[in-house]
Amino acid sequence: MWLWLVLAAVAAQRLWELGLADRNTKRLLAEGAVEVGAGHYPLFVLLHVSWLAAIAIVTPWTMVPNLWWLGLYAALQFGRLWVISTLGRFWTTRIITLPSAPLVRRGPYRFVRHPNYVVASLEIAVLPLAFGQVWIALVWSVANALLVGWRIRVEDRALNERR
Numbered sequence: 489m490w491l492w493l494v495l496a497a498v499a500a501q502r503l504w505e506l507g508l509a510d511r512n513t514k515r516l517l518a519e520g521a522v523e524v525g526a527g528h529y530p531l532f533v534l535l536h537v538s539w540l541a542a543i544a545i546v547t548p549w550t551m552v553p554n555l556w557w558l559g560l561y562a563a564l565q566f567g568r569l570w571v572i573s574t575l576g577r578f579w580t581t582r583i584i585t586l587p588s589a590p591l592v593r594r595g596p597y598r599f600v601r602h603p604n605y606v607v608a609s610l611e612i613a614v615l616p617l618a619f620g621q622v623w624i625a626l627v628w629s630v631a632n633a634l635l636v637g638w639r640i641r642v643e644d645r646a647l648n649e650r651r
Contacts, residue, residue: 490553491619495544498615501565502536508572509581516578521586525642529582531635539612539628547619557618564614567607570596583639585646602643605636 517523572579574595578586596603612632616624 489549491544491547491549491551494553494558494615494618495540499540502540505572506581509579512577513580513582513584516580516584516586519586520588521584524583524585524646525639526582528635528638528642532581532639535628535631535635539616539624542624542628543616543619543621546621546624551619553618554620557614561611561614561618564607564611567596567603568611571604571607583643583646585649587649591647602640605640609633609636 513523574597575592578584578589578592600606609629609632613625613629616622616628
């Protein structure tokens with residue numbers, strides 16, 4: 489029962505975020521923003537969907553989560569919300585850059601250049617560990633690290649034009 493409640497909550501959160509990101513993306517593009525690196529975006533969608541699916545498929549539905557790991561995952565949501573609220577209308581799940589807008593340097597961006605990627609990377613490792621799925625944590629963390637490395641290079645090139 490825990491498994492389904494947690495996965496449903498995570499899926500609902502991700503769907504809400506996709507809706508918010510889509511609205512922000514459309515608004516930014518209407519203001520003259522451009523998308524960069526769209527080719528790798530479907531890989532991130534596949535990574536996140538397959539991550540949740542793997543947890544659902546491999547984990548016995550009767551598994552009681554480790555509350556320490558689950559608590560850590562819940563705490564990471566505050567970091568996620570901090571990033572989203574700091575970026576406000578500029579938060580998207582794609583690389584969208586508005587040349588006339590200044591770069592955000594407040595909130596978590598004062599401390600870390602790409603805080604959203606830090607939070608998401610930790611989530612990918614922590615949630616499977618809450619259900620004892622070490623291999624899912626390892627495999628998806630490696631896949632995520634490869635994709636995030638690629639994305640950061642693309643994003644940094646796009647943002648460097650605005651520095």
